[in-house]
Amino acid sequence: QAFFKSIMNAAPSSPTKRHNKISVVGAGNVGMAIAQTILTQDLTDELALVDAVPEKLRGEMLDLQHAAAFLPRTKIQASIDYAVTTGSDLCIVTAGARQINGESRLNLLQRNVTLFQKIIPPLVRYSPDTILLIVSNPVDVLTHVAWKLSGFPSNRVIGSGTNLDSSRFRFLIADHLDVNAQDVQAFIVGEHGDSSVALWSSISVGGVPVLSFLEKQQIAYEKEMLENIHKEVVQSAYEVISLKGYTSWAIGYSVANLARSILRDQRRVHPVSVLAKGFYGIDGGEVFISLPAQLGRGGVLGVTNVHLTEEESQRLRDSAKTILEVQNQLAI
Numbered sequence: 001q002a003f004f005k006s007i008m009n010a011a012p013s014s015p016t017k018r019h020n021k022i023s024v025v026g027a028g029n030v031g032m033a034i035a036q037t038i039l040t041q042d043l044t045d046e047l048a049l050v051d052a053v054p055e056k057l058r059g060e061m062l063d064l065q066h067a068a069a070f071l072p073r074t075k076i077q078a079s080i081d082y083a084v085t086t087g088s089d090l091c092i093v094t095a096g097a098r099q100i101n102g103e104s105r106l107n108l109l110q111r112n113v114t115l116f117q118k119i120i121p122p123l124v125r126y127s128p129d130t131i132l133l134i135v136s137n138p139v140d141v142l143t144h145v146a147w148k149l150s151g152f153p154s155n156r157v158i159g160s161g162t163n164l165d166s167s168r169f170r171f172l173i174a175d176h177l178d179v180n181a182q183d184v185q186a187f188i189v190g191e192h193g194d195s196s197v198a199l200w201s202s203i204s205v206g207g208v209p210v211l212s213f214l215e216k217q218q219i220a221y222e223k224e225m226l227e228n229i230h231k232e233v234v235q236s237a238y239e240v241i242s243l244k245g246y247t248s249w250a251i252g253y254s255v256a257n258l259a260r261s262i263l264r265d266q267r268r269v270h271p272v273s274v275l276a277k278g279f280y281g282i283d284g285g286e287v288f289i290s291l292p293a294q295l296g297r298g299g300v301l302g303v304t305n306v307h308l309t310e311e312e313s314q315r316l317r318d319s320a321k322t323i324l325e326v327q328n329q330l331a332i
């Protein structure tokens with residue numbers, strides 16, 4: 001305080017921007033990549049980390065705090081006690097059980113459901129107005145589980161979904177056409193996983209629709225080439241995991257990008273997992289699946305009415321069916 005004695009009569013500083021708090025549950029590879037991207041991008045005033053392993057959690061907290069001299073000012077806290085998340089505007093869940101050798105995907109999922117039964121209720125209790133952003137896999141089913149456990153309206157429960165798949169897709173298209181990935185508008189929708197759907201009909205680069213441009217110019221393109229780009233997107237997570245053991249940086253940037261749209265009310269459109277019942281002919285149950293959705297301070301503000309070809313909407317409905325089949329086998 002002594003440092004400031006001479007200017008103590010100055011008008012008290014009034015905060016001009018809203019105070020934000022983000023909590024990240026799960027301080028593993030993905031949670032920490034998200035945390036560090038959020039910090040470097042100055043997206044929050046407070047960051048709370050929660051994990052089940054106290055030593056690792058404290059180690060991660062200290063390691064980030066020690067970077068304070070190089071970062072925008074952010075209060076960083078961590079605890080195994082959910083009280084640390086009190087008053088969060090956004091809670092990001094990345095906690096997940098690891099697959100045991102020979103374990104079925106369904107068994108792993110059931111274990112993650114049990115985990116969510118411990119995680120979601122305290123988050124809701126300490127931050128009743130928060131927005132939940134689910135990242136743990138299988139993300140679409142677990143977003144549905146989180147929605148059920150939270151009792152929140154569906155606009156406040158979002159899954160990171162195919163936001164990452166779409167950025168991989170944009171990178172590959174940009175690489176192929178030798179343009180900037182930020183100029184490529186392209187969406188992968190549906191399940192975050194093997195049955196995802198590439199929306200070829202709506203891809204544009206700098207506002208130019210790609211497929212109709214190629215057709216008008218009579219530039220031959222092979223449907224197979226397009227399918228291969230999509231296959232590469234589906235394979236890319238497996239490839240990164242087989243090479244480095246997990247994925248982290250791209251999911252970190254992708255989730256920070258969602259956090260920015262939500263907390264700064266950017267109203268941008270992202271392919272994320274939302275309650276999709278009734279959209280694009282998806283019926284037969286309450287299912288969370290990725291659709292291009294507008295995100296802002298209220299969470300999901302709407303789903304865009306993008307034109308889908310008959311083949312694309314059929315694939316989307318099939319993708320929803322795949323998720324529902326898994327979901328229906330779960331005990332929540």
Ligand code: 6V0
Binds near residue numbers: 029139
């Ligand atoms: P990790 O490195 O094993 O981290 C998981 C963390 O969760 C660990 O630190 C655990 O201690 C912690 N944890 C376990 N149980 C609890 C609990 N009850 N409460 C709090 N914390 C707990 O895994 P990693 O970080 O690599 O992946 C986390 C999850 O993200 C997995 O389910 C991945 O499949 C998923 N991903 C989702 C992606 C997406 O696009 N949606 C992308 C990448 C990974």
